[in-house]
Amino acid sequence: MGDDESTRWIIHGERVVDDTRKAQLSIASVELPDGVRFEQYVIRAPRAAMMLVLDDEDRALMMRRHRFILDRWVWELPGGYVDPGEDPAETAERECAEETGWRPRSVEPLISFQPMVGTVDSENLLFLGRGADPTGDAVDVNEAQEVGWVPLGELDQRIASGEIVGSASVIGLYKARDVRRSEGAQL
Template identity: 30%
Template sequence: MLPTFPDLTEHHIETEQVVEGKFIRMHTDRVRLPDGSESHREYVQHPGAVVIAAFLDIDTLVFEHQYRYPVGKHFLELPAGKIDAGEAPLETARRELLEETGYVSESWQHALTMHPTIGYANEHIELYIAKDVKFVGHQRDEGEFLEVFTMSLSDAVARVGCGEITDTKTAFSLLWLDRFRDRWM
């Protein structure tokens, strides 16, 4: 059982937007701290994203291999994408799976919500499970380069364990899928 925690809420006083990009914004907020003093918080406002565990069968997942410019490395990832304004997360998941990988599914389940960067962003990532996916042909966005491949859940979890899969949304999703298999099978 968790202990009873005091209220540590920081209350918003004012916001200054310091950067506006195509899909992210950076803010500096003035806040009132629990002790009544004031401070500033810098954070990135993000529209949210989805990650998709797309199963061909009970153990085979669809993956992507792609280069991520901000980190300067290639990554093995589950399909994922940004939620567009006005779009429901499930629709984002369906769209991204088709666009990036060429797969579709009639069986979708929302598994959980992740908050990957709580220290500096309000981003949330919704994990969706798509079962019995079928290949119909991808429809990638212009300038989107990636390779699609499949791997078993157990092999993917082993690659998390040895440090080969390091993308947070993918690693967390794989470990959750493996540990809580009874919740989604």
């Protein structure tokens, strides 16, 4: 299927409102294919890398933390921004160890996605770890209130109840469940 240029949105300019290491906020002047013009907020953020670690019991290593924007306690996967020049797999492994106190035994790519493609440009790279060893380091209270192993069999219930809401966690856990089912796991 080819690209139809007659349906392409046209950007007539973009002005930066704020620019920091973590994100750039701008306003773009956009023209739709029918000629309608409007302004759209655009956020450009660095790539992020997350780690989904599964143990032998088909449980995912997750952190429970407070997210002030939502003012809710949620379970999510460890991860963070990829530093300039850093390999994303190393970022995911490092963040997992720092945020949970567990270092994955293996690291393999799982999926890449853009969580808010209409407004935010921020590639999210998710890696799968199989098994983990404790680092012996205490979990930083600023990172997580609790670290635990969440059974993949509880995934639908925890998402429906609002315990797991972050796009990386939801996408990653569903993808991991599909991978495990394709490997013959009964979830």
